[in-house]
Amino acid sequence: MALTIKQQIFQVVLVFAFPLSKISGDLDITFDFVVPFGVNVTLLDGNFFTYTGMRPLITSYPPTNFIVTKSTMAEFPALNGQSDSYVVLQYPAGSVNPFHTHLRATELLFLTYGILEVGFVDTTNKLFTQRLQAGDIFVFPKGLVHYQFNCAENDTVIVVSTLVC
Numbered sequence: 001m002a003l004t005i006k007q008q009i010f011q012v013v014l015v016f017a018f019p020l021s022k023i024s025g026d027l028d029i030t031f032d033f034v035v036p037f038g039v040n041v042t043l044l045d046g047n048f049f050t051y052t053g054m055r056p057l058i059t060s061y062p063p064t065n066f067i068v069t070k071s072t073m074a075e076f077p078a079l080n081g082q083s084d085s086y087v088v089l090q091y092p093a094g095s096v097n098p099f100h101t102h103l104r105a106t107e108l109l110f111l112t113y114g115i116l117e118v119g120f121v122d123t124t125n126k127l128f129t130q131r132l133q134a135g136d137i138f139v140f141p142k143g144l145v146h147y148q149f150n151c152a153e154n155d156t157v158i159v160v161s162t163l164v165c
Helices: 005-020 055-059
Strands: 067-071 084-091 096-100 106-113 115-121 127-133 137-140 145-149 157-164
Touching: 084 096, 084 145, 106 115, 106 127, 115 137, 115 157
Parallel strands: none
Antiparallel strands: 067 084, 084 157, 096 145, 106 137, 106 157, 115 127, 115 145
């Protein structure tokens, strides 16, 4: 069975995004991983380190509203202690992810499809904006207010983002 364009894009995203999430790390981590309370470490296997919550993205139709699909500690307990989370953002034409911040995390955004306008405001109130194209990566520095806007009239935009503490 041939892969659809969406499936091919998702595979490319995975190849590039996961290594990007490890460019920086938390120097305070002094152990390999955190075992949830009450779980016997000897019973852990590869399933503990596998998150399947992104699978529906491969077969779904473009959304009609802005959608965030995330894998944080709440959804994926193996992330505990790793100072990392992973998010896929889907923007229908004209949609926006309004001004927000991540107080303890740097966000690395990888645009997989479409054109996306992004920006952030630094601590001197200077606005930095950029119009991204598919294949571009943009960094939102830790703790700064930022936004994303799909300025296209007809196209859905797909973004993969990782938050690194």
